[in-house]
Amino acid sequence: MEVKNREYLEEMVRELRKEGTNVIIGSLDEMINWGRGNSIWPLTFATSCCGIEYMSIGAARYDFARFGFEVTRASPRQADMIMVAGTITHKMAPVLRRLYDQMADPKYVIAVGGCAICGGPFKKSYHVVNGIEQILPVDVFIPGCPPRPEALLYGMIQLQKKVKAQKFFGDVNRKEDKKE
Amino acid sequence: MENIIYIEKEKFHDVALEYREKGYDFLRSLTGVDWGEEGLGVVYHLENIATKENVVLKTLTLNREDPHLLSVADIWKGAEFNEREVYDYFGIQFIGHPDMRRLFLREDWVGFPLRKDYDMSLNPLRMTNEETSNATQYIEVLPDGSVIKHRDLLFDNDEYVINIGPQHPATHGVLRFRVSLEGETIKKLDAHCGYIHRGIEKMCESLTYPQTLALTDRLDYLGAHQNRHALCMCIEKAMGIEVSERVQYIRTIMDELQRIDSHLLFYSCACMDLGALTAFFYGFRDREKILDIFEGTTGGRLIQNYNTIGGVQADIAPDFVPKVKEFIKYLRPTLKEYHDVFTGNIIMQGRTKGVGILSREDAISFGATGGTGRASGWACDVRKRHPYAAYDKVQFEEIVYTEGDCFARYMVRMKEIEQSLNIIEQLIDNIPEGEIQAKLKPIIKVPEGTYYAAVEGSRGEFGVFLESRGDKYPYRLKFRSTGLPLVSAMNTLCRDAKIADLIAIGASVDYVVPDIDR
Amino acid sequence: MFDFGIITSWIHNWLLSFMPLGLATFIECVLIGICIILLYIIVAVIMIYMERKVCAAFQCRLGPNRVGPWGTIQLVCDVIKMLTKEIISIRSSDKFLYNLAPFIVILASVMAFSCLPFGRGLEVLDFNVGIFFLMASSSIGVVGVLLAGWGSNNKYSLIGAMRSGAQMISYELSASISLLTIIVLTDTMQFSEIVMRQQDAWFIFKGHIPAFIAFVIYLIAGNAEVNRGPFDLPEAESELTAGFHTEYSGMHFGLFYVAEFVNLFVVAGVASTVFLGGWMPLHIAGWEGFNAIMDYIPSVVWFFGKTLFVVWLLMWMKWTFPRLRIDQILTLEWKYLIPISMLNLLIMTIIVVFKLHF
Incomplete structure (x- = not known):
């Protein structure tokens, strides 16, 4: 599959780092991000329809192992990315938040499908969260109901790019503020 | 258009039992309905396994504040979860039901969403973790007509209870089981649904x-x-x-x-x-x-x-x-x-x-x-x-x-x-x-x-x-x-x-x- | 056949030429330690890459292919990622045991790994109770697993750890007995000796039927000992999410992950050394020309070739079979494998006593 290369993320980074970065930290940063970006392990998590498409991209035809998403971890401690595939309801919201909190930093969130992005067809329901951005910071949105596997792969590759464009030292690896 | 047989709520359990004895073994569907002025009620679809005949029963209560109906969970086991669902949606409490808890919604949910007069603003998104209650409710009606509620413990305090789900690779989605174990042997299982209840x-x-x-x-x-x-x-x-x-x-x-x-x-x-x-x-x-x-x-x-x-x-x-x-x-x-x-x-x-x-x-x-x-x-x-x-x-x-x-x-x-x-x-x-x-x-x-x-x-x-x-x-x-x-x-x-x-x-x-x- | 002992003794003599024996030994120890750890990492990377490619092939997929040629550098990414992940400390867990557990597991794995004879003259720990030491050190791993399950204050972990305790200790028995079967044949436990005695034919041919049975039992038991499918109950992804290492993140988890694969390599290495002649080339008695050609292939290649073949067999097993249930696993061990291997040992003893082997 050819993925159309949209380089706006890279351009942004180039612009931001025009002033130049520290040679050692900069290149270390680059190496670490290259490593992190190519090895994003997703959490086995799916709530509804999109979850089946998520299984499809793991399966033979689409095979996300090619891009290094190989190891889906069932334990949130070991996962790097949570793909919120499906509707999040009021009862599920605290659970999802907890799952996210249980993951080790640096962690990423992909919102898959209309339901996770804004509530989708269930927007008016009494028990559906209208967009998981209310409860989690989302890195990539993949629209669709459900999105095609190609779309999912594209979104995941966008996440890879995003990770590679981040600053690791002093940004991603900072200690989380203890807010009580 | 179906032919619905209306049965008074007091007699319902006996009539249901009669039907069961006539061979209506299969409870196809149990539906709670809010008829507004006419009351809150339940529609039962029964099928006779042998003759494939169908019959539709209906019962209702006029009391909207504290509605009660008789449970048929002892007649058809499938009614147990369905009645819990009706309780969850309409607040109808079933007398004689062994486990009258909410099925889909959170324990602290306010109101009953499928009633026609339900106000959606009552339940904003709560991010607090849901406390899993360990008690079941059993409603009994005394001979003098008064209703009392018993609370039974679901799991004893010294049982080794593990929680499977909602995020678990083998529950095929967001289903949750609480399982009481003895060694690796399952003693009791309590299913929690509703993590993907979209109304x-x-x-x-x-x-x-x-x-x-x-x-x-x-x-x-x-x-x-x-x-x-x-x-x-x-x-x-x-x-x-x-x-x-x-x-x-x-x-x-x-x-x-x-x-x-x-x-x-x-x-x-x-x-x-x-x-x-x-x-x-x-x-x-x-x-x-x-x-x-x-x-x-x-x-x-x-x-x-x-x-x-x-x-x-x-x-x-x-x-x-x-x-x-x-x-x-x-x-x-x-x-x-x-x-x-x-x-x-x-x-x-x-x-x-x-x-x-x-x-x-x-x-x-x-x-x-x-x-x-x-x-x-x-x-x-x-x-x-x-x-x-x-x-x-x-x-x-x-x-x-x-x-x-x-x-x-x-x-x-x-x-x-x-x-x-x-x-x-x-x-x-x-x-x-x-x-x-x-x-x-x-x-x-x-x-x-x-x-x-x-x-x-x-x-x-x-x-x-x-x-x-x-x-x-x-x-x-x-x-x-x-x-x-x-x-x-x-x-x-x-x-x-x-x-x-x-x-x-x-x-x-x-x-x-x-x-x-x- | 090139003897790596020449190089090592040359280094030894060179060091001795300008420093006392004690210092030289110390420096050699350090050097060997570094080499072992480096080799350990390389083997781990090869194994994980191989696992991914093999399972992809079984599953009609491609496996990693974007980073580096055919995805070969994928593992480097994974390692970098693991190293930079946060290590979570769990509230109300036993901090000391929780942090100790992965190191015990990796320690056991490195110790067992260093026993293997990688090539001619490339034995690190070569002494007269070699196999015994290897079995002993590899079984320390179970302590780490138990500690991990206990220390993480998680019910899944605890169940996983208890399972692995029951399983690893049980299967240790039949693994040891099947190795013992060969030791009866060789009357030595020293790895270099064992390999040398297979000069004319590998033990799997020499000991014919009992040796073959022992080989099969060893593969099954060894697979169970390293907790891999169909015996991956302690992790049992679809039952216990990640079993005993559910609560571990970052490099702590990485250590478990790596140890699992290297343990697999160790099991395969032992199998190939004891049954398939280790670094000894394929020799057929009487065919001098053929033997001479075989000798041209370096011993290291023979060892890794055989070991990776056994690894491949084990992977094939893992990716084909469903998982067993805990009671079935114990039944298989105590009711079938142990009696069979005991009987097998007896037969082997009779064969050796009456000199019925080749």
């Missing part, structure tokens, strides 16, 4: 009929065609629309393709849950071929939005027929490969044979239809019981096993794939010419009355209960979930099994969580 039934009440169709696909996404077929059939039945022969054939073929799709996914997931990861990929590989066929005609892979009221969205694609034939030719030998890889494996047989046995009586009592019921020796196929679409024109065998264990459930589904192939083979060459969409008025209004239609979904009887008041919106629309009876049977199935068996049982009964929670 589809309530939403349908504010949508026009064509709009409600879109939501059915998302109930059980592995039975998208069948679910939509059921609702379309119910509305068509209510409005008296004749659907052309061509549409009937197309719908039947699509239903069967969908069934194969679902069973292939079942195979994949069963393999994965039992630890044979490789077989999982084989199932998915072949499932893609069906999705290709679907995509060619409907444009969707998972959610197709294909059936409409009075027809189908679009005519079949030009390459539909050859592609389906090619697929049939491909799948037959592949099924043998599946059996070689997985079914014949001694470990697989050791894991599934004699595990999680469901007796025929229990299967009927729980209303566990579909592959689960047929594995227990209950011939419950709607396609045979009440033929619809083109099923009366085709020859196929209803697969029935009598063992009732995980292996039987697995084999029923695997054999059903072959039967589905047979059905498609008989129809695919004979699709008659005709219209694909009946002429309808621009605004669809269903005449007043109550209607029930059922199809054989991928995992059991999928029924639609529709109450109309003559508007363009349904007054009450209830979907008989195929998965809810299966989940309610889990406690019975898993007693004294190992944790690993819980996974095998869960895989073999094959529920889809969004279909349970709706």
Whole structure:
């Protein structure tokens, strides 16, 4: 599959780092991000329809192992990315938040499908969260109901790019503020 | 329009028992309805297994503040979860019910959402963790008429209770079990649903009929065609629309393709849950071929939005027929490969044979239809019981096993794939010419009355209960979930099994969580 | 056949030429330690890459292919990622045991790994109880697993750990007995000796039927000992999410992950050394020319070739079979494998006593 290369993320980074970065930290940063970006392990998590498409991209035809998403971890401690595939309801919201909190930093969130992005067809329901951005910071949105596997792969590759464009030292690896 | 027998609430339990003794063993559907001024009540659909006769009962209470009805959970086991659902939706408390807790919503939910006077602003999004209460409620009525509530402990304090789900690789979605263990042996299991409860039934009440169709696909996404077929059939039945022969054939073929799709996914997931990861990929590989066929005609892979009221969205694609034939030719030998890889494996047989046995009586009592019921020796196929679409024109065998264990459930589904192939083979060459969409008025209004239609979904009887008041919106629309009876049977199935068996049982009964929670 | 002993003794003599014996030994120890750890990492990377590619091949997939040629550098990414992940400390867990557990597991794995004879003259720990030491050190791993399950204050972990305790200790028995079968044949436990005695034919041929049975039992038991499918109950992804290492993140988890694969390599290495001749080339008595050609292939290649072949066999097993249930696993061990291997040992003893072997 050819993925159309949209380089706006890279351009942004180039612009931001025009002033130049520290040679050692900069290149270390680059190496670490290259490593992190190519090895994003997703959490086995799916709530509804999109979850089946998520299984499809793991399966033979689409095979996300090619891009290094190989190891889906069932334990949130070991996962790097949570793909919120499906509707999040009021009862599920605290659970999802907890799952996210249980993951080790640096962690990423992909919102898959209309339901996770804004509530989708269930927007008016009494028990559906209208967009998981209310409860989690989302890195990539993949629209669709459900999105095609190609779309999912594209979104995941966008996440890879995003990770590679981040600053690791002093940004991603900072200690989380203890807010009580 | 169905004939509904009204029974006073005081007498209801006795009348129900009478019906049960007359042979009405199968509680098809239990639906709570809010009739506004006329009261809150429940509609029961019963079927006589032997004669296939149906009867519809209804009971209601006028008290809206503290409504009580008699429970029938001791007559039909399947009523237990359904009554909890009614309590959750309408606040009707069932006297004599062993476990009167909310089923779908949080324990601290305010109000009852399916009542017509429910105020949505009462329940904002709460991010606090839900405290799982360990107590069940049992309501008893004393001879003098006063009602008392008992609280029983669900698990003792010194039991080793582990929590499986909502995020767990083997619950097939966001189902949650609390399991009390002794060593690795399961002593008791408590199922928590509702983590994907989207309130589809309530939403349908504010949508026009064509709009409600879109939501059915998302109930059980592995039975998208069948679910939509059921609702379309119910509305068509209510409005008296004749659907052309061509549409009937197309719908039947699509239903069967969908069934194969679902069973292939079942195979994949069963393999994965039992630890044979490789077989999982084989199932998915072949499932893609069906999705290709679907995509060619409907444009969707998972959610197709294909059936409409009075027809189908679009005519079949030009390459539909050859592609389906090619697929049939491909799948037959592949099924043998599946059996070689997985079914014949001694470990697989050791894991599934004699595990999680469901007796025929229990299967009927729980209303566990579909592959689960047929594995227990209950011939419950709607396609045979009440033929619809083109099923009366085709020859196929209803697969029935009598063992009732995980292996039987697995084999029923695997054999059903072959039967589905047979059905498609008989129809695919004979699709008659005709219209694909009946002429309808621009605004669809269903005449007043109550209607029930059922199809054989991928995992059991999928029924639609529709109450109309003559508007363009349904007054009450209830979907008989195929998965809810299966989940309610889990406690019975898993007693004294190992944790690993819980996974095998869960895989073999094959529920889809969004279909349970709706 | 090139003897790596020449190089090592040359280094030894060179060091001795300008420093006392004690210092030289110390420096050699450090050097060997570094080499072992480096080799350990390389083996781990090869194994994980191989696992991914093999399982992809079984599953009609491609496996990693974007980073580096055929995805070969994928593992480097994974390691970098693991190293930079946060290590979560769990509230109300036993901090000391929780942090100790992965190191015990990796320690056991490194110790067992360093026993293997990688090539001619490339034995690190070569003494007269070699096999015994290897079995002993590899079974320390179970302590780490138990500690991990206990220390993480998680019910899944605890169940996983208890399972693995029962399983690893049980299967240790039949693994040891099947190795003992060969020791009866060789009357030595020293790895270099064992390899040398297979000069004319490998033990799997020499000891004919009992040796073959022992080989099969060893593969099954060894697979169970390293907790891999179909015996991956302690992790049992679809039952216990991640079993005993559910609560571990970052490099702590990485250590478990790596140890699992290297343990697999160790098991395969032992199998190939004891049954398939280790680094000894394929020799057929009487075919001098053939033997001479075989000798041209370096011993290291022979060892890794055989070991990776056994690894491949084990992977094939893992990716084909469903998982067993805990009671079935114990039944298999105590009711079938142990009696069979005991009987097998007896037969082997009779064969050796009456000199019925080749």
